[in-house]
Amino acid sequence: MTKAELIAAHCQPRKGAEHALDRARCETLCSQVDGWALADDGKSLHKAFRFEDFHRTMGFVNAVAYMANREDHHPDMEVGYNYCRMRWSTHDVGGISLNDFVCAAKVDALLAG
Numbered sequence: 001m002t003k004a005e006l007i008a009a010h011c012q013p014r015k016g017a018e019h020a021l022d023r024a025r026c027e028t029l030c031s032q033v034d035g036w037a038l039a040d041d042g043k044s045l046h047k048a049f050r051f052e053d054f055h056r057t058m059g060f061v062n063a064v065a066y067m068a069n070r071e072d073h074h075p076d077m078e079v080g081y082n083y084c085r086m087r088w089s090t091h092d093v094g095g096i097s098l099n100d101f102v103c104a105a106k107v108d109a110l111l112a113g
């Protein structure tokens, strides 16, 4: 899937290990989303964002939260004055599912332009 296809897609209910993507598929999808990296154990996808100030950081975090609630798929976020470290994994599959790449692409799209 291309980045544009990921952005246009929506999360699907995915439960069970059969929905976990293998390392090779994760690496292929990872090449579509700028700056995102796979964790060493291959079970999550992460990226760090930096901002000018708290106002901008929280604007981003709230936009991500809105998108995540609409998609019913939620990131782990570590937030400080001018940064947000974000991690996606699918608890219901015990690793990375396509939902994580869909959301990673949608997060980048929030910042594009």
Ligand SMILES: C[C@H](O)[C@H](O)[C@H]1CNC2=NC(N)=NC(=O)C2=N1
Pocket: 072, 073, 074, 075, 088, 089, 090, 091, 092, 093
């Ligand atoms: C019932 C509901 O769809 C599930 O609990 C969703 C909610 N958000 C979720 N978010 C993430 N990151 N992984 C999940 O498995 C997950 N499951």
